[in-house]
Amino acid sequence: MASGAPLYATVETFSPEGEPFQVGIRWKAWIESFEDYLAVLEVKDSQRKLQYLRYHMGVKTKQICKIFPNYTSLNTYEAMVSALNQHFVPKVNKFYERFKFSNCKPRHDEKIDSWVTRLKQAATLCEFPELEERIIETILLLTPDRKFRDKLLEEDPLTLDKLMEMARLRGISKSQTDSNETKEFMSKGQERKGRLPAYVQRNRSGESTPRHKPRARDQRYPSAQGCRRCGRENHRARDTDKCPAMGKQCNNCKKWNHFAQACTNKRNQRSSNVVYKTEDTQESDYDSDRDWVLSII
Structure with missing residues (x-):
């Protein structure tokens, strides 16, 4: 070691294990650090550099060097580094x-x-x-x-x-x-929380009264969520074991497996002066078409 070189100068042993691409990157970084290490120690002689390299490259890297075809001729620092570069650094596109x-x-x-x-x-x-x-x-x-x-x-x-x-x-x-912007949005959201729905308004005494009461849907007619055979909403048309219209004949189109109130065939419907009304019956009577009485005004 050259006189006056700092005693704390050192470099870690290189590890050639891992993915080839990552090993190549680590080798390039390691050899660059090793060159700085030699510069700090003021080592300039090629043979001395080779000795330092052999010492710090580690046992596993030495074993790799021994399988090089020209290993015996790698007697200079530059030749050894060149051979290691070709081995560790993959060809890059x-x-x-x-x-x-x-x-x-x-x-x-x-x-x-x-x-x-x-x-x-x-x-x-x-x-x-x-x-x-x-x-x-x-x-x-x-x-x-x-x-x-x-x-x-x-x-x-x-x-x-x-x-x-x-x-x-x-x-x-x-x-x-x-x-x-977030604070402004949150403050507006708090204001909107205290507002009444659109169909509710306050009177002069401060009490809130509904301006337009939401209309309830007529349960006699089938909805998009209900059964298109009988009109009920507790099952779907594909639930044939639950539908009371299965096996029944429609009074409107004379086809089977649906009630007249759910019939989509308007062949026998006359005009707007024909209306349907229901008698006061129990829910169980809803299962047949006999509950519907045709009246002509």
Whole structure:
């Protein structure tokens, strides 16, 4: 070790385990840290660098090196690093990586710092000549805030630091506006809670009286929720075991399995001077057509 080198300088042993793609990324980061480590120790001789590399690469990485066809000829630091790079760093399709980068959209309510960090990580294997410009272009294309995009386009020159500063200020302003709108909406909701329905009005004494009482539906006729065979609402037409009209003949169209009050055939109905009325019968008498008396006014 060179004299005067700091004693606390160290580097962790590299682990080659894991997914190949992730191992390649970790190897590139590790060898970069190792180069800094050698610079701190002021180690410049190639053989000394190789010794440090063999020591810190770890047992598992040494075993990988021994299976290299040209292992015996890897007697310099540069040759060893080159062989390890070819083994750990997979061949990358930079156009595919750039495609993924260009589709790195912002997540819901994501801060600008988080988005820029993800863009930088996605650009690791893209080999962009000007990374900052590509990040700015991507943000301009993918930001969902059109007004913010227009403001950015007015800036000349536009740097990444300037863009992030403007995004932070807009985020604070937007959050304050959203908070005020939420409070206003909640206050209006409280006001609406105290209001009476549209068909109720207050008289002079302050008492509330219904202006128009809601009309009850005529239970004699079938509804969209009831049985279209008999008109009742406690079952559906497909519940044939519950429907009293099953096996009965309609007095209107003479067809079977439905009552006249539920009949959709208007062949025998004469005109508006024909009306239907019911006699006072028990609920059990509702099951047949005999309860209906045809009267002509």
